[in-house]
Amino acid sequence: MALRTLFTKKSLALASAFRPIAVASAAGDLRLGSGLSQARGLTVAALPDLPYDYGALEPAISGEIMRLHHQKHHQAYVTNYNNALERLEAAIAKGDATAVVRLQSAIKFNGGGHINHSIFWKNLKPVNEGGGEPPHSSLGWTIDTDFGSLEALVQKMNAEGAALQGSGWVWLALDKGFKKLTVETTANQDPLVTKGANLVPLLGIDVWEHAYYLQYKNVRPDYLKNIWKVIDWKYASEVYEKETA
Numbered sequence: 718m719a720l721r722t723l724f725t726k727k728s729l730a731l732a733s734a735f736r737p738i739a740v741a742s743a744a745g746d747l748r749l750g751s752g753l754s755q756a757r758g759l760t761v762a763a764l765p766d767l768p769y770d771y772g773a774l775e776p777a778i779s780g781e782i783m784r785l786h787h788q789k790h791h792q793a794y795v796t797n798y799n800n801a802l803e804r805l806e807a808a809i810a811k812g813d814a815t816a817v818v819r820l821q822s823a824i825k826f827n828g829g830g831h832i833n834h835s836i837f838w839k840n841l842k843p844v845n846e847g848g849g850e851p852p853h854s855s856l857g858w859t860i861d862t863d864f865g866s867l868e869a870l871v872q873k874m875n876a877e878g879a880a881l882q883g884s885g886w887v888w889l890a891l892d893k894g895f896k897k898l899t900v901e902t903t904a905n906q907d908p909l910v911t912k913g914a915n916l917v918p919l920l921g922i923d924v925w926e927h928a929y930y931l932q933y934k935n936v937r938p939d940y941l942k943n944i945w946k947v948i949d950w951k952y953a954s955e956v957y958e959k960e961t962a
């Protein structure tokens with residue numbers, strides 16, 4: 718199992734998710750989802766390393782699922798997103814408006830898949846490293862205020878995740894406009910920002926079948942019940958505190 722790397726949580730963070738090719742500007746905005754450098758070239762996405770072994774989340778999520786999910790599914794989003802960006806660059810250079818518009822769907826789907834999975838890996842942590850430990854400090858208090866209790870929030874996210882038709886994501890988000898927490902769902906690979914520019918993802922749970930089927934078959938509620946055992950609330954708390962500072 719070679720993917721246990723020296724990377725810290727920060728190494729999975731934003732800048733590592735993209736790498737420049739050609740002569741991309743080092744000053745480009747490399748936030749997740751930005752995609753293009755500011756000048757002279759194209760910044761493409763790259764598959765981030767996981768900060769834990771594939772089997773480290775067992776028994777909640779099997780190593781086989783994690784390996785396929787990361788190496789095949791996330792990699793496919795990265796590859797297809799980069800291909801779409803290259804075609805977009807060519808279409809823009811040619812002034813081909815039809816091609817530019819036609820590429821928007823592929824960019825949204827594959828770019829969204831890359832954004833969402835890059836967050837998802839950071840939302841998980843092995844039990845022996847603190848996975849599943851309830852949130853403390855300000856996020857914990859805010860969950861109690863906004864939802865009644867952590868258990869009530871979990872029930873709400875599980876219910877909305879189980880009820881989501883087809884494939885998609887269920888999110889715990891910070892609404893920076895209303896300054897409160899909210900639960901949202903997105904279809905397919907739509908990233909949370911498609912539900913509102915003020916929404917910041919604290920925790921996203923992948924409810925695509927590829928995230929659970931090999932272990933849980935068609936019983937999505939069992940997957941949702943068990944994933945809380947490996948949720949990294951410390952990461953969600955850090956994002957919350959940064960965004961509310």
Ligand SMILES: [Fe+2]
Nearest residue numbers: 790923925928
């Ligand atoms: Fe996925």
